[in-house]
Amino acid sequence: MIYRMLRLCSFLFLGLMLTTCIIPFTLNELRGVEATLVIEGDIILQGDTKVYLSLSRSLDGEDVICYVTDAMVWIEGESGDQYAGLLIVEANTPPYFIIDSKALDVSKQYKLCILHNGKQFESDFLSPLKSPEIYSIDYQINDTRTTVEFFVTSYGEENASRYYKWAFREDWEITSKYATNFFFDPISNRILQYTADPHIFYCWNQSESTSIIIAKTDHLDNNTVYRQQLNIINCTSDRISHLYSMELYQMSISKEAYDYWSVLKKNTDEIGGIFSPQPCEMSGNIRCLSDANTKVLGYISAGTITSKRVFISEKDIGIYISFDCPFFNESDFNQPLEPAIPLTNREKFDMGYAVVRVELVDPIEWVPLSCVDCRIRGNKNKPPFWPNDHL
């Protein structure tokens, strides 16, 4: 909270001086930094533990995440019991190791172990923490009706952990701006009428939380997380154009874990202002047993996860501002060339336009493809839990 305030200070300066500026900057000395192993994956009781291994890269490196698959991952209990991980490589998702950790005992301590490149890495022994149920997820529209903000409220037990971490998965349904019965067929070079539903009106999109959401209640009378902010959605976002759903996962974490994540968050979000804290190196709770000088990044927690899903439709929020889809007829397509050379339908198709209306009297009207085919903006992966029968 304090640091947030301080960040505001720097914004005040931005406004105050009108000359304060932030300009892109690159330091040449930073080239070819050695890659460090990054370990992510909390030990989940009553569920599956997913462990992602990757390597860090230098700042000027290529914008790809280098995942590690040639490793062994397992959970080890205090009594020496081991739970081996299985590498899962699927299309469109990063490779991960999955460990069946349903049988772990909440009263025992566990650690995560990794063997990679002949070096063994281990987390500290962790006592699993039980997460309380999520009480509610609600939202609030701001005064200017430009954003909607989502919040979580939870009531923890008095003697339970007072530190929380959340992550969420979003799914949302979108629709095309217009429904159309016609399409340009490039093979026959003609405009045809659909004979069956092309299923291009309803689509879906998915996303996961990208920011670090943590909270603590150690300074409060009771262990209540009241309306912790989760995300802010802009009124022009597709997410709130039709039907939005969020599944929130909540985990109780230790104070050390909270401190780690809050530094990580600070280093990501709150650096560079006039009164910002100085950024800093961090050490997680994972060590390299084979070589003390080998760095490793990451922090492992252990515990149960509670989750809650909500659906909110556009009608409830009511602030969505749709994008523009202007109609184009023959005259609109006329190039600024003299004499005007009318475009062929094929040319319009190649330029990314689609037929929206064909009437006997009027000329054919076109719109950008994204206005009639929702697959441009989304996909047809309808979630199985979706509460309507749209196809």
Added chain:
Amino acid sequence: MRKLFIVVVFWGIANISFSQTDNRIVLTNIGLDSLKKVVEHHTDFKLFYVEDVNETPRILSVSWNQSNFFANLCNAIEGIGYSLSHRDGILYVLKGIGIMTHLPDQYFSSTEKAQDSIVYSLALSSSKSQEIGSVNKVYTIGDPLTVFSGTRARLSGYIKNQSNGEPIVGAIVSVAETGANVVTDISGFYRISVPLGRTGVKVKELGFVETNVLLEVFGDGVLDIVIKEIVYSLSGVVVSAEASEHKRSTYLGIEKLQISRIKKIPVVFGEADVLKVMLTLPGVKTVGEASGGFNVRGGATDQNLIIFNEGTLYNPTHLFGLFSAFNPDVVSDIELYKSTIPAKYGGRISSVLEVKSRYGNSNKITGSAGIGLLTGKLHLEGPIIKDRTNFIVGARTTYSNWILGLIPQNSGYRDGAANFYDVSAGLNHKVNSSNSFHLYAYYSSDRFSFSRDTTYSYDNLNIATKWRSVLSSRHIMNLSAGYDRYKHQIVETANPLNAFSMGFGLEQYFAKVNFDLIVNDKHSLNYGINGVFFDISPGTYSPNGEESIVSYDSVDKEQGLELAMFISDKWEVSDRFKVDMGIRYGLFSTMKPAKFYQGPEFRLSASYLIEDMLMIKGGINTMRQNIHMLSNTASVSPIDIWKLSDSNIAPQTGWQAALGLYRNIFKNKWELSVEGYYKALNHYLDYKSGAILNMNKHIEEDAVETEGKAYGLELMLKKSMGKLNGWLAYTYSKTMLRESGIKESYEINEGRWYPAVYDKPHDVKLILNYKFTQRYSFSTNLDFSSGRPVTIPISVYYYGGGYRLEYSNRNQYRIPDYFRLDLAFNIEPSHNLTLLTHSIITFGVYNVTGRKNAFSVYYQTNEGRKIQGYMLSIFGAPIPYINYTIKF
């Protein structure tokens, strides 16, 4: 026509006679115009006069010969209500300035020869010319009829400003014959030993005419000397006094700046700033512009003792360090001790900055008002009881809210408000010739709300009283006591359930007694006791509003008592060799739980005059500090808290050794100085990664005890006189820190040395003033320094659903070098002293080249993908400003 007539009359009736031996001139019933002609005809002087057109022309009679020309002319002119001033061969006859030729209060020495003491006040400024000096009166000190035992007599008295009767602090009084010199104290008082017989005493002070007084010394005596401001320049041209700065004491690394100089130096928004101006001195650095703190010779920002009158200031800044919280119209001068710190000061290990306010005009009520881009200010001063009680009061406030209105709508900060003000007041009362009382009060307040939800405020309060008593001509006592307070608070109301206010408060009560004792010609002692009681409320966190479920929390109060005894001896081993030896013994104890610390501090400095223009000085001093500022941000931030040493955190200690060489070159007009230093710090606090310091009940778990070393060389070329004046300074310095102790594992950089955040090895500063005419002057300020160290990301990785940054070792890299050039132009349209008001217009440009100097660099993951480095620069464009001040 009438003028012509008078001339004719004059030629008709004046009795003029000349001879080789005695050029006696007698003039009867003439006007000023005639006087001008006669003076200019018969002497080498030019005479200018301003006659009040509404009055009937004044008629005067005067006679003179070569030896009493000045005295007689002066008397005659005074007789008609005018005054005579002399400078550079020009005599000015002006109305409305009372030249004091009368004897003011009688001061008697307490010796048995009291009745023999002679008190004089001198009005006329003498010129450098020997002839004029010789026509000045010779003042008799002591009783010629009594045989005085000894070869040297003691002369004491006050140095005052002729125009307003204010005592002049820090003026240099020197005896030509022996080369001895002393500096006037806070009351303008001086004491010096003079040889018997005919001798000359010289008084020098920045901005005043250098005054020579001829004495015939028969015994101890008192002499008040009234010196005169250089009238033609309200802008405060720097005169020779600054050039002698280094010669006046054995101290090294001492910097004194007069407010007139400070007002000239261009600063952002044109607010004359007593703290920012220090950054133009060698050896003083800051992490970045617009940051509140300063670093002296590798010391941290909390290691500077800032004294305003008698009180200690903890955060003397407005708007997060954009301005200093001193009203420049009330301040007289600042003095910074970078190296040798007199034994009477203690409690901080790096430097002492003493800011003194003016005494106030003792002749009449005067004042000034000014407006700039952000602030308006007003000050008033004058006598309450003439020659006994006078006051000075100044206030300054901002109307900067309009700037917040310029913030873009979508920033969300337009609901913000910024407010600050400061008030300083001083009251001086002279009980009798040897006792005076002083009362000082200071308050500054800052308040900001960034949005409707977050309000942030801090304030400083100082109240001090001082009793000064001349116990005997050899013994003076200064007794002061007071109360200082600094507190800050944040109120956050965005979420009614979590609404809170968080506060910090520091209070201290102090009492100081300090004696000056002249033992004999060779030794003068300074001794006394200082006591400070600290009462700190490190943090309170409380619910704000009825809905709030925030539970009240507070960090336990800290209380501590600091006692220090000190004694120092200024020993003039010979005329060329002087030594200042001091010892200070400090005791410190915290209450609940009690923890006791004690230790001696040594202050030693010596100077040796190798030849007239070349002096060498050396010194070593050790320091202790019982209070620490906890700060994890690059610059001093308004929520930094202070903490006393306790059972877990030991007092900071440090020592510095320094050596300096000073040489005047080019006919004494330039001064070249070289100072080198080595400094060591112990028990300095740095912090573990990500430490949160507010409301932290176990600071010791997040703090890391650190040791430091700093060394550097400061070169300075200074020209104090002439149309062109200023200085050029180059500093090379290093400041390194490391986690102290031998440990199994280190928190910071594996226990290796790392540069402090304010470590800027190369540093060039240039200040130049050029005075075209009396009305127009031009100032420039150039600042170059190496970029400061930063901790930056070295690699990127994907974690927690986004790209994260892995940071380097602490302060492993540097931001780009800093360069800035400022220009200012001053216009003083009205110089006529008879006018009721005088105005000064200053305009200038800060950062003329518009260089985007980096304050810090940081990296962001844009939309969770691309990592881009950014550089934040605070004043990344030329900033023009204009200020208008009116004096009345």
